[in-house]
Amino acid sequence: MLTILLAAAAVAAPAEIEITPAQTAMHRALSLRDGSPPCADVEGLSKTPVADLKFLVANATAPPWVGMRAAECLIAGHPTEITAELDTWVTDPELAGLGILTLNRIDALPIEIATHVAALALEKGPERIGARKRLEKAERPEILELVKP
Amino acid sequence: MNLLFLALILGGCNKDKNGQKKNRTNDTGTEAQSIIEVTTWSVTTPDDSAMDVEIEIGPDVTSFMLTGESRKEVGMEGVVDPDGKVLLYWDDWWDSDESLTDAIFGYETTTALNWPIRDVEDPLREGTYVVQVAALGGGGNYTSGKVDLTLHTKKDPSMSEGKVHARIVYTGDVDSDPDIVAATEDSVERWREIWAIHGVELVETYDSAPTIDAHLGFWRNGDEALLDVADGLEPGSVVLYLGESVDGDFDTYGIAGGIPGTLANSPFTYVVVSWLSHAGFDAQFTKGEKSIMGETMAHEIGHYMGLYHPVEDGFNYWDALQDTPRCERRGACEDELASNLMFPYSVCSYSGDDCVAAGELSVDQQGVVHRYTGTQ
Numbered sequence: 001m002l003t004i005l006l007a008a009a010a011v012a013a014p015a016e017i018e019i020t021p022a023q024t025a026m027h028r029a030l031s032l033r034d035g036s037p038p039c040a041d042v043e044g045l046s047k048t049p050v051a052d053l054k055f056l057v058a059n060a061t062a063p064p065w066v067g068m069r070a071a072e073c074l075i076a077g078h079p080t081e082i083t084a085e086l087d088t089w090v091t092d093p094e095l096a097g098l099g100i101l102t103l104n105r106i107d108a109l110p111i112e113i114a115t116h117v118a119a120l121a122l123e124k125g126p127e128r129i130g131a132r133k134r135l136e137k138a139e140r141p142e143i144l145e146l147v148k149p
Numbered sequence: 150m151n152l153l154f155l156a157l158i159l160g161g162c163n164k165d166k167n168g169q170k171k172n173r174t175n176d177t178g179t180e181a182q183s184i185i186e187v188t189t190w191s192v193t194t195p196d197d198s199a200m201d202v203e204i205e206i207g208p209d210v211t212s213f214m215l216t217g218e219s220r221k222e223v224g225m226e227g228v229v230d231p232d233g234k235v236l237l238y239w240d241d242w243w244d245s246d247e248s249l250t251d252a253i254f255g256y257e258t259t260t261a262l263n264w265p266i267r268d269v270e271d272p273l274r275e276g277t278y279v280v281q282v283a284a285l286g287g288g289g290n291y292t293s294g295k296v297d298l299t300l301h302t303k304k305d306p307s308m309s310e311g312k313v314h315a316r317i318v319y320t321g322d323v324d325s326d327p328d329i330v331a332a333t334e335d336s337v338e339r340w341r342e343i344w345a346i347h348g349v350e351l352v353e354t355y356d357s358a359p360t361i362d363a364h365l366g367f368w369r370n371g372d373e374a375l376l377d378v379a380d381g382l383e384p385g386s387v388v389l390y391l392g393e394s395v396d397g398d399f400d401t402y403g404i405a406g407g408i409p410g411t412l413a414n415s416p417f418t419y420v421v422v423s424w425l426s427h428a429g430f431d432a433q434f435t436k437g438e439k440s441i442m443g444e445t446m447a448h449e450i451g452h453y454m455g456l457y458h459p460v461e462d463g464f465n466y467w468d469a470l471q472d473t474p475r476c477e478r479r480g481a482c483e484d485e486l487a488s489n490l491m492f493p494y495s496v497c498s499y500s501g502d503d504c505v506a507a508g509e510l511s512v513d514q515q516g517v518v519h520r521y522t523g524t525q
Contacts, residue, residue, distance in 0.1 A: 019499070028479075031494040032462060033448055035401035057430070062497035062504050064429030064438045065402050071430075097425060097432035104364070104394065128432060 022046035023055055030056070030066040039073035050078050054085065057098070071098050075105050079113050086113065090121035090129065099129035107139050118146050184525050185384040185412075188300040192282065196293035199226045199283035204300060206231075208275050214301040214522040216261045216413040221284035221294035224255025225262040231276025236264070247469040248457040251408045255285045259371065259418075261411035263455055267470060268516045299413035301384065301522045308516055311524040312350035314386040315450065318378055319355070321363025323391055329424050332434035332442070333391060336427075339443025340450075343490060343508035347515045349524060358390070365392035365423070371406070371416030379414040385523040386412070387453055389420045389446060402426040403449040410453035412523050420449045437504065441495060444507050451491055454521040456514055458493040459486050470513040490514075 019027075025045040030036045043049035056070035071089070074082045086109075089098035103121060106114050118138075121131040135147045194200040204213060217223035228237040239253035252262035262280060265273065284294030305311065317337065324330050341351040358378050361367075367375065379388050387410065395401040403426075406417040427442035428434050434442070459473035460466070460482050467475050473489075476482040487496040487505045491514065497504035510518070518524060 027499065028494070031497065033402065033445060033492075033494055034404055034452075035395075060499045061429065062437065062499060063441055063495040065423075065426040067430045068426055094431055097428055097430045100393070100425060100432060 017059070019055075019059075020052070022048070023052050026052055026056060026070070027060055027066055030060075030069045031063055033063075036065075036069050039077055042070075042073060043077070050074065050081050053078075054082070057085070068097060068101055071101055072105065075102065076108055079109050083113060083116075086117050087120055090117055090131070091124045091126070093126035093128060096126055096128040099125060099131075100134070103129060103131060103134040106135060106143055111140065111142055114140070115142050115146065118143050122146060184305050185301055185303045185522065187384050188302075189298065191295055191297050193295050194282060194284040194293055195291070197291050199224070199281040199291070200296075202280045202282045202298065204278040204280055206273050206275055206278055206302070209304045209306075210273055210275075210302045211305050212263060212265065212273065212303050212520050212522045213278075214261055214263045214409070214412055215280050215282075216259065216299040216301075216411040216415065217282050217296045218259045218299075218413070218415055219284050219294045219296040220258065221286060221292055221296075222255045222258055222289075223260040223296055224283040224285055225250075225252035225260055226281040226283055227279075228262070228264055228281075229279040230271065231274065231278060236270060242469075245469075246465060247467050248408075249469040250455070255283060255289065257371075257407065257417060259407070259411055259413075259415045261407055261409050261413070263409045263520065263522055265520055266455055266517055267520075268513060269471065299411075301412045303385070303522050303525060305519075305525055307348075308519045309348045310350075311348060311519055312352050313344070313450075313454075313524050314383045315351060315353045316379070316382060316386055316388045317353055317355050318361075318388060318390045319357045320361040320365065320390050320392045321359060323363050323393060323424065324357050328433070329428075332428070332439050333424065335434075335439040336443035336446060339440045340447045343444065343447045346508065347510050347518065349518060361390070361392075363393040365390060365395045365421045367416070367419070371419075373416055375416055375419055376414055379418050382414070384412070385525055387420065387450055387523060388418055389422060389450065391422055391424055393425050394423050395421050395426075403445045405449045405452035408452050408457060409455040409521060420446075420453050422446055422449060440506070441504060444490065444495075447508070448490055451510075451514075451518070454523065455517045456491050456510075458491050459489055459511075459514075460493070462493045470511065470517070472511045472513045 022045055026042055029042050046052040053070045053074050057067045060066040089095050089102050118135050125131040132147055135143055226239040229235055242249050242253055252260050284292050286292035344351050403422040406419045411418055422445055427438050457468040459468050460476055464477050474485045476485055483496055486492045488507055488509045490508050490510055495504050
């Protein structure tokens with residue numbers, strides 16, 4: 001295994017951690033500059049794709065799009081397994097990029113999760129993520145209802 | 150096969166059919182020092198073959214770009230010099246594991262061919278060149294179609310110095326965030342630094358396009374709305390759109406409208422880059438992230454100017470240049486090419502800003518950039 005220095009994305013203190021070959025392979029696949037492979041291809045590199053994608057979101061900071069794309073794969077394919085993370089992404093000012101991504105993909109979430117996350121973002125989301133203006137672009141009436149004037 | 154193509158070319162060279170060479174309009178750059186000339190006209194292709202389009206090359210012209218726009222998909226299938234020598238033939242490259250130009254494929258309704266591309270191609274000389282232009286229907290079959298043609302030519306013998314005019318366009322309300330504007334300007338400085346090493350001066354201007362959605366959904370099919378943005382630009386300019394995402398997703402971080410991209414004002418005249426993909430999880434740019442976004446800008450414009458990845462991520466396709474290594478394994482490719490501007494991925498550790506700086510170009514890659522007709 002490769003030992004790397006973690007400069008925390010979602011956690012505070014740098015620490016030495018070990019990453020697995022599967023995580024390394026996923027990181028490489030997501031490092032393409034023009035665009036990344038489909039989520040299914042990336043997840044096929046791991047026997048525990050959800051855990052490894054979560055690892056990348058929390059720990060991979062370079063190149064900057066790796067964690068964002070990993071988060072998008074989680075939103076698209078595993079929303080029920082990341083409900084706690086979604087709550088954090090739309091409320092923690094230090095994770096505003098993930099918050100913006102979540103709100104832009106609100107229509108991809110199951111409606112129960114989507115309405116919960118949207119309401120939470122409107123109530124507690126940092127100004128940086130612009131919750132209202134992003135949710136006003138949602139397609140589903142349940143979300144639009146939340147942003148009615 | 151080449152002989153057959155040659156025979157077809159010779160048989161059709163002198164025909165002036167379907168309006169070819171008629172009603173051509175000519176324009177030149179608005180600046181006195183401009184060395185690019187622009188000519189436009191239209192042709193209607195036959196329904197069973199490509200059409201020979203004659204290109205008159207005057208003295209001292211060093212590169213030309215022919216752009217075809219149509220309701221059909223447009224392919225540029227070949228180039229023949231004034232002596233009838235075939236310089237480019239689509240079938241030589243169709244199944245090749247090396248890439249020279251996307252013009253032969255006919256995937257889009259706007260297609261551009263820049264010639265010459267490499268050092269191994271003969272320099273242009275005065276005379277009549279022929280470009281085979283095809284309109285393609287379903288399944289890639291020939292079909293009759295009106296094709297609007299734009300010819301850009303330049304007189305620029307220098308392979309070591311040049312400048313490129315770039316318009317950087319903030320889409321949606323991206324420029325309402327001063328942090329993004331500041332990070333963009335810093336990224337452009339990295340882009341400028343990279344190009345300067347290779348003898349290309351970046352001359353940029355900034356613009357806003359609030360009516361173009363910041364999720365840049367146009368990148369697959371182009372957008373007529375882009376015509377207004379590029380209208381009136383200095384001939385030879387390239388246009389980079391900065392948005393929040395590309396097509397609303399985060400699987401694409403930057404993309405060029407073609408390899409090469411057209412200099413004509415068209416729905417495909419664009420390079421797009423996502424700011425949020427480069428700012429990452431916190432939506433705040435670190436110094437390293439700004440540097441990477443500058444490299445992405447230079448990388449995508451590099452595609453637009455005709456550069457391919459020296460090796461694709463599967464390590465089984467390469468560019469057609471002679472001085473970029475034909476490596477076949479990840480480790481070897483990273484050892485030789487990780488610092489190359491056109492390497493397909495950023496080589497980074499997980500942490501912080503620790504990525505290999507990617508700004509190098511080989512001599513042959515520099516040659517492609519300097520032969521691009523937009524490089525003046």
